[in-house]
Amino acid sequence: DTTAEFPLQVDGLRKSFGGITAVDGATFQVESGTLTGLIGPNGAGKSTTFNLITGMLKPDTGTVTFNDEDITGMEPHEIANKGLVRTFQIARELEDMTVLENMMLAPKHQRGEKLWRSVLPGVRGEVIEQEEELLERVWEVLEFFEIDHIAEEYAGNLSGGQRKLLEMARALLTDPDMLLLDEPFAGVNPSLEKRLLTHIHELREQGYTFLLVEHDMDLIMENCEHVIVLHQGRVLTEGTPADIKSNEEVIEAYLGG
Ligand code: ADP
Numbered sequence: 001d002t003t004a005e006f007p008l009q010v011d012g013l014r015k016s017f018g019g020i021t022a023v024d025g026a027t028f029q030v031e032s033g034t035l036t037g038l039i040g041p042n043g044a045g046k047s048t049t050f051n052l053i054t055g056m057l058k059p060d061t062g063t064v065t066f067n068d069e070d071i072t073g074m075e076p077h078e079i080a081n082k083g084l085v086r087t088f089q090i091a092r093e094l095e096d097m098t099v100l101e102n103m104m105l106a107p108k109h110q111r112g113e114k115l116w117r118s119v120l121p122g123v124r125g126e127v128i129e130q131e132e133e134l135l136e137r138v139w140e141v142l143e144f145f146e147i148d149h150i151a152e153e154y155a156g157n158l159s160g161g162q163r164k165l166l167e168m169a170r171a172l173l174t175d176p177d178m179l180l181l182d183e184p185f186a187g188v189n190p191s192l193e194k195r196l197l198t199h200i201h202e203l204r205e206q207g208y209t210f211l212l213v214e215h216d217m218d219l220i221m222e223n224c225e226h227v228i229v230l231h232q233g234r235v236l237t238e239g240t241p242a243d244i245k246s247n248e249e250v251i252e253a254y255l256g257g
């Protein structure tokens with residue numbers, strides 16, 4: 001087991017786009033088994049930070065360490081293979097496929113080749129066995145998220161909230177250690193939001209680690225045990241929700257933009 005006490009460490013991360021410095025020396029770490037919130041006003045650099053962590057963007061300087069391994073500059077599928085996974089919106093071309101088909105494709109799309117290679121031709125009997133194993137795991141995850149009854153529905157017909165459940169189900173299928181969620185509740189009705197949160201808490205109790213970007217302060221304060229505040233591309237402060245709530249600098253950052 002390679003799980004570290006602080007599986008994710010971000011050190012001096014910096015990224016500019018032309019004249020705009022989106023991330024400006026961000027340094028923080030995420031403790032294993034926690035639901036950690038990453039908050040900050042619009043344009044603070046939250047999404048860029050996520051993209052740098054997951055390999056969608058390469059940093060100008062700084063390092064990203066996952067389970068004590070330097071993963072800076074690695075390709076997204078390599079990082080996913082290490083167990084650090086973000087949710088993805090369902091691509092347009094996958095909307096014409098069913099929920100079940102989307103799930104069967106997930107390991108190939110997200111986790112890269114590792115799991116998928118195991119279902120490619122080898123000994124024929126072995127292939128079938130591993131495909132069955134994958135299918136079994138797919139149903140297990142669909143049931144966990146309570147979307148097994150819509151397995152045959154086209155992804156394009158799902159409600160906003162059902163989509164979010166499918167997105168998280170796909171990410172989970174890749175057997176990650178840590179999940180990065182960028183505004184997973186956007187466009188989700190309150191009852192589905194509650195369900196999603198319940199699932200996230202259940203998974204956290206099972207040992208998964210979460211880093212959550214969310215603009216709803218109340219939601220972050222009620223659900224996260226640790227909160228990191230990003231402002232102008234760097235960490236303004238971090239602490240418990242109670243610490244953050246009463247922090248004058250944080251209030252100013254939000255009011256001042
Ligand atoms: P947040 O997610 O906290 O709202 P972002 O990471 O999306 O912030 O953006 C941080 C800053 O970087 C913003 O000023 C944004 O306009 C800028 N930015 C983000 N991505 C790009 C890009 N690809 N090209 C140019 N500017 C960008």
Ligand code: MG
Nearest residue numbers: 043046047048
């Ligand atoms: Mg963003």
